[in-house]
Amino acid sequence: AKHKGKSSYAHFAPEMTEVSHERLKMESSMRRALELKEFELYFQPIVNTNSGNLFAVEALLRWNNPAMGMVMPDRFIPLAEETGLITPIGEWVLEEACRAAMGWKQSTGKDIGISVNVSPRQFRDPGFTETVMHALSASGLAPEQLELEITERLILDNSIETAEILRQLDKAGIRLSVDDFGTGYSALSYLKSYPFDTLKIDKSFVQDVIKEPEDASLVRAIINMAHSLGLRVIAEGVEEEAQTHFLKKENCDFSQGYFYSRPLPAPDFDVWLTNNHRV
Ligand code: C2E
Ligand code: CA
Ligand code: CA
Ligand code: CA
Numbered sequence: 570a571k572h573k574g575k576s577s578y579a580h581f582a583p584e585m586t587e588v589s590h591e592r593l594k595m596e597s598s599m600r601r602a603l604e605l606k607e608f609e610l611y612f613q614p615i616v617n618t619n620s621g622n623l624f625a626v627e628a629l630l631r632w633n634n635p636a637m638g639m640v641m642p643d644r645f646i647p648l649a650e651e652t653g654l655i656t657p658i659g660e661w662v663l664e665e666a667c668r669a670a671m672g673w674k675q676s677t678g679k680d681i682g683i684s685v686n687v688s689p690r691q692f693r694d695p696g697f698t699e700t701v702m703h704a705l706s707a708s709g710l711a712p713e714q715l716e717l718e719i720t721e722r723l724i725l726d727n728s729i730e731t732a733e734i735l736r737q738l739d740k741a742g743i744r745l746s747v748d749d750f751g752t753g754y755s756a757l758s759y760l761k762s763y764p765f766d767t768l769k770i771d772k773s774f775v776q777d778v779i780k781e782p783e784d785a786s787l788v789r790a791i792i793n794m795a796h797s798l799g800l801r802v803i804a805e806g807v808e809e810e811a812q813t814h815f816l817k818k819e820n821c822d823f824s825q826g827y828f829y830s831r832p833l834p835a836p837d838f839d840v841w842l843t844n845n846h847r848v
Pocket of ligand 4: 748749769771772805
């Protein structure tokens with residue numbers, strides 16, 4: 570075997586080694602994170618645009634690492650995808666999310682749907698459907714209360730397997746939504762061939778509906794198209810009251826964003842729920 574001394578690192582640009590070292594460190598921390606209970610779900614309400622009443626809740630993953638502090642999903646989900654760690658992490662998310670929704674049902678007496686993000690690699694794992702069904706049966710949550718959020722990126726692959734899994738989940742009564750709608754540059758035809766229930770308009774379109782007439786037109790067109798296909802619409806990233814007036818006028822079914830609430834850790838969400846229990 571070749572002996573690589575310290576000097577061999579000189580062949581790499583210093584930034585490169587730093588980046589890959591950082592990656593390796595993160596990967597090994599991530600491998601232990603489930604066991605060490607470092608993951609946490611935050612919850613963000615999705616409300617009925619007209620009434621402001623709670624409709625459902627999106628579960629958003631956080632990683633509390635002693636060395637790195639709170640790590641946001643955009644920083645670690647891609648690495649979890651690459652390494653395949655997304656499968657066990659995603660399984661934990663599903664179980665925890667269903668358990669939380671069942672808890673709110675018990676505390677409020679109301680059915681509160683839970684939306685869970687699913688990344689492509691997790692979705693393509695052969696055990697995915699089984700994992701979902703297990704999360705439901707273990708928690709006792711009805712399938713109709715679970716919505717899986719899938720990005721356009723996943724649908725782009727256009728494979729028979731993807732279509733088949735979506736059909737299975739739909740048949741089981743689980744709801745399916747297209748997340749980040751409008752960002753995937755994909756053909757719209759998938760909307761009629763796949764069993765989606767909900768379309769989530771990406772926040773990049775919602776952000777400027779008041780300032781930019783083009784964005785307003787796009788959002789209006791998306792809502793009308795979705796409705797004519799029998800899909801419900803959720804606007805993401807609603808931050809200002811003016812946006813809520815626009816969305817009401819355009820008959821956008823549901824809204825989500827900092828204007829209503831930031832994503833909250835479970836204890837804070839419970840408080841929010843008691844103060845906003847018009848469900
Ligand atoms: P996403 O599914 O599009 O989630 C919405 C993101 O927008 C969340 O960021 C949320 O905190 C943020 N947000 C909500 N309201 C507003 C608002 O009014 N203004 C703005 N500017 N942002 C708002 P977060 O929690 O950092 O999550 C980022 C992404 O990470 C998510 O985007 C989702 O794609 C992914 N993600 C989160 N949790 C999970 C998970 O459990 N599994 C997988 N596979 N992906 C996840
Ligand atoms: Ca989402
Ligand atoms: Ca369906
Ligand atoms: Ca989104």
